[in-house]
Amino acid sequence: MIFDDQIIKNFTSIRITNNQKMLEFPGGYMSNNGHMTSISFGRREMNKKLITMVCALFCAALMAGIASAGEDGPNGKNLAEDKNATCSSFEKDDPQFAPGKAVDGYKQTRWSSNFFTDKAPDDAWWQVDLGDKTAISFITINFEAAYGKEFNILVSDDGKSWKKVLEVKDGKPGENIFKLPVPAEGRYVKYQGVKRGSAYGHSFFEFGVYSN
Ligand SMILES: [Ca+2]
Numbered sequence: 131m132i133f134d135d136q137i138i139k140n141f142t143s144i145r146i147t148n149n150q151k152m153l154e155f156p157g158g159y160m161s162n163n164g165h166m167t168s169i170s171f172g173r174r175e176m177n178k179k180l181i182t183m184v185c186a187l188f189c190a191a192l193m194a195g196i197a198s199a200g201e202d203g204p205n206g207k208n209l210a211e212d213k214n215a216t217c218s219s220f221e222k223d224d225p226q227f228a229p230g231k232a233v234d235g236y237k238q239t240r241w242s243s244n245f246f247t248d249k250a251p252d253d254a255w256w257q258v259d260l261g262d263k264t265a266i267s268f269i270t271i272n273f274e275a276a277y278g279k280e281f282n283i284l285v286s287d288d289g290k291s292w293k294k295v296l297e298v299k300d301g302k303p304g305e306n307i308f309k310l311p312v313p314a315e316g317r318y319v320k321y322q323g324v325k326r327g328s329a330y331g332h333s334f335f336e337f338g339v340y341s342n
Pocket of ligand 1: 232236237238
């Protein structure tokens with residue numbers, strides 16, 4: 131077999147030793163002894179190829195995980211955004227911690243329950259009026275460091291008679307996404323605190339309600 135010009139021009143050099151022709155390229159070489167052609171890689175090049183392959187497999191698995199999470203996460207518009215929100219109390223009666231701050235669409239503003247004067251700060255509640263009876267499949271809560279460790283989510287058609295649709299025992303700071311065990315319907319959605327995760331109040335930046 132003879133190396134042709136198209137093959138040779140892709141390599142960095144040609145070496146001829148005894149009766150053997152070798153084409154060198156970064157990290158390896160191709161040899162031809164007149165009977166067969168073989169390609170060899172150095173150990174370092176093999177390690178680089180192995181690492182590249184493992185990274186590619188990891189990235190593919192990661193992307194598959196992200197895709198599946200998207201399929202099972204909330205989609206579309208936050209139905210609670212800019213709707214009327216009320217609460218049991220807010221910190222120092224300071225407007226910057228008012229209940230509407232949890233549905234204003236801004237991730238920097240938040241509701242915080244009043245932990246200074248409340249006699250039962252663990253039991254603080256917050257609720258939003260969606261305006262109409264609404265199908266609900268997902269709830270998202272973006273907690274501040276003052277998070278709710280345990281809480282319930284309730285729904286109501288009239289704001290008086292409530293039905294528990296979610297019970298959480300392991301809330302955490304940051305974004306929390308909950309798929310309701312059973313899809314619910316209601317006009318009002320309430321966050322009922324049970325146990326705070328810190329010495330401060332129940333506080334979240336944004337509260338999300340999604341139909342799907
Ligand atoms: Ca906000």
